[in-house]
Amino acid sequence: MNECIKSVHYQQETSKERCSVERFGSVHAEKIQEFHKSFPEYSVTPLADLKNLADELGVASIHVKDESYRFGLNAFKVLGGSYCIGNYIANRLGKDISELPYEKITSDDVKKQLGKLTFVTATDGNHGRGIAWTANRLNQESVVYMPKGSAPERLKNIQALGADASITELNYDDAVRYANDMAEKNGWIMVQDTAWDGYEEIPGWIMEGYTTMAYEAWKQLEGEKPTHVFLQAGVGAMSGAIAGFFADLYPGEEKPIITIVEPNKADCIYQTAEANDGKLHAVNGEMNTIMAGLACGEPCTIGWQVLHDYADNFVSMPDYVAAKGMRVLGNPLGNDPKVVSGESGASTLGFVAEVLQNESLEWLRKQLKLDKNSRILCFSTEGDTDKDNYRKIVWDGAYPSF
């Protein structure tokens, strides 16, 4: 396959009929944040203001939300896992989630009412760690299936939280199907971070859970409205939720330009956007990209609906771009804060740096409407969740092939 930077542009007419994004909007996000706030590990993750980098790249500002600080778990994913398990339990008990903050949901009383539950999922690592962590806190069980080639460090981190976790011989999408079969067979609860026809309630809650990071970023920006939001996609659940948050916050013409970024090897959202034929388009096979969190071949139905209606650009790019993002964030200019960002986490900032620096990408700067007035917001969705590979890339300069 030809590895290069490709982009599809959607002309988003504000007059056209679009799906509602209220569930991802700031009013709901505030309530969701209340739930997350009740956890003892909760703190607002930093929003790095990269002033020197913005000067260097010729734009007005660059902010990067640093999710390596999230709950001590090195990635944003626990926001979705914890909120969905919270909602699941609230539903089982006939309560609203606002009645079940951390202290109550972890109480013996709730445990007695629920009995033993087993949550099962398939994951490249970050989502599974969030599920295992939440199940552990609630004194419940979890089973985690990881795709072939998953990093041993990610497996160990999940096992350390008490989950029955293993690396399978399957790719991500087949591991999801396997987890679902096992859930049906054993009466376990499938908590998957992607939706498909007939399975949308739990992933919908997971997506809502992600909005806490957008809500925090909005507050941290103190009224500075981003002109551009860059979001990385695996199945497109996270990007759908965060795009929905900003589309709700800044309706119509006010909406920032939203750009979705994926690896060439797993660009199912890009391919679905390019075809634009009302169907979801899958990528098959091993999807061997360094961006492990984005190595997903089948779009999330709910995520795609939002992205179709509100995202402006869909990018597919080679691994070296994400590697560049890791180096740029890990080696800040002047007194800019350092962000330790993993392969999937750094993909968007890497893309921004490449587009702004590479002479031959003038066409893309134009398509994205990037100029000296641009105020850019990226989400570094993970830290160095695979430390071996982090060092191979940042220390030894792996993935320079362009």
Ligand SMILES: Cc1ncc(COP(=O)(O)O)c(C=O)c1O
């Ligand atoms: C670090 C990281 N960033 C981004 C994503 C993408 O999220 P989604 O699969 O919802 O598109 C993932 C998914 O696992 C991830 O682990």
